[in-house]
Amino acid sequence: MTGPYAIRIHETGGPDVLKKEPLDLKPPGPGQALVRQSAVGLNFIDTYFRTGLYPAKFPFTPGGEGAGVVEAVGDGVANVKPGDRVGYVTSGTYATHVTAPAANLLPLPDGVSEEAAAAVMLKGLTAWMLLFEIRPIRKGDTLLVWAPVGGVGSLLVPWAVSLGARVIAVTSSETKAALAREAGASDVIVGYDNVAAQVKALTDGEGVDVALDSVGKISAEASLASLKKRGWFVSYGNASGPVDPISPARLSAGGSLVMTRPGLFHFIDTPEALARGAGLLFAALKDGTLKADIGQRFALEDAGDAHRALESGKTTGATILVP
Template sequence: MTQTAPYAIRIQKTGGPEVLEVQAMEPRAPGAGEALVRQTAVGLNFIDTYHRSGLYPLKLPVTLGSEAAGVVEAVGEGVSDVKPGDRVAYLAGGTYATHYTGPAASMVKLPEFVSDEEGAAIMLKGLTAWMLLFEIRPVQPGDTALIWAPVGGVGSILTPWAAHLGARVIGVTSSQEKAEKAKALGAAEVAVGYDGVAAKVRELNGGKGVDIAFDSVGRISAEGSLGSLKPRGWFITYGNASGPVDPIPPSRLAQGGSLVMTRPGVFNFIQAPGALARGAGLVFDALKAGVFKADIGQRFTLKDAAEAHKALESGKTTGATILQP
């Protein structure tokens, strides 16, 4: 197989980064309602590591990946929204590849001011931030929001966007260096370290609890989030960077003062007609207005996906990571 021949990154079994394999592939011609895309940039996300490890089981063997961007090469019968030559981005399974064939309805045409890399970097993360800020418990001016990992892939979009909407953001991160970056992104206060978070947050918030906790860390952060909330506050747990959250009895929510807990997934929020276009439109508008940037912190070749996974899981990445086919 030559360097330019079509290939995909697949797994035959779950496990560590070493299970990622480069395999030759034959791009599939688009069927009715589909488009074939030559991919130019693939986004790396924590959910990819959950699929690889088996935390979120998939039928094996499988091509990993959940977002990408590229140029449409061909369209199937009945497709009119996109055409060959269009630059598009999308959320989809199986994007760790040089080519992707899938539903054209799930593809969003990229505006001129959004590059392919930016499109791949912000589709999943940007739509996740949109879901968190607008669709679950809409953030209002005057809210106080706790954001874990405020300079990570989603956090680097969520933090400035929440602040732009008028929320007072308190971040929780692992180092002073990341704390400074979180403040540059719009966090009013930052708690450093994952021990005693609830006490730190209340101290930073005049002794009061926060309205919403946006928690992408999971197992080690859940109790810190719950303890940081004011009565009737929202615990939005949307990631498992430290592992899945242990079961939480309903009585714990009552003890916190009638707390609300939800575990959202972005794909459930873009299924309704028009939802994807609405969400992507808000993401692109905010990007154009400078509310946030497509913060691409690092790039790897797609064939080095295993190294990218290692960097992501070790906490050594900031912002978004792009895999280059």
């Protein structure tokens, strides 16, 4: 198959349910743009739809971010034109082409490549949400960051440090710990045993202001137990499975803790909010605060292999799929 194609799912299951199928390209409708994709970002949420953890209507095309070149625009589109390089957060990006609302498309500034944009759009905006929008991080804060060298974590650590925060990271191996330290983490806990006790020891018994937790089921209680009074538990991922129900009384017993489970699309639901987040993200990329750390590249047609690598914990930084 050499023409346009998409990777689709017709049933939940393992990576083998990802199927390459022909894509019928149609002219974009009013307010839409057709983009020929240069690169597609891989994210853990893609596996949640594949396995059924998050519901999807079949046939389903995974993918939530990408970058490419506009090929055509529909009526009423004024913010982009054919030939523009754009990045975006939109659905169904596991394909050679994507038709998206033009309002979702962000022209890429000079110095930000399409591969870099595809690697960081969803993950970078998630990091922006976590650091700037939920409980804004201030100079002197101490953060606990799980999975510090993953797609989001590899952006969270240096960005938080640039804001004047101290980052204590939790990861699974000494190799990943070294990468977390290079990114700016002041301390790294290796392994998931006795995390809260180690955090308290590192903070003279106080705990952290905010726990940014993408691991989920096996890490939630450790995150809660690592917090200061009135600290924030921000659960934004389920790498180990969904978090078990937490009683409000547990939050009170921990010292009037705050818990939230944010979704990015609630924070970029207007063009103004999307532009605000993307502006800070692109600025951080251009000034060197953030780098698009592309640890792995897979052909789009090998999306199943990319899912296997991601779920096995063998990836670092961002992973992109190349059509």
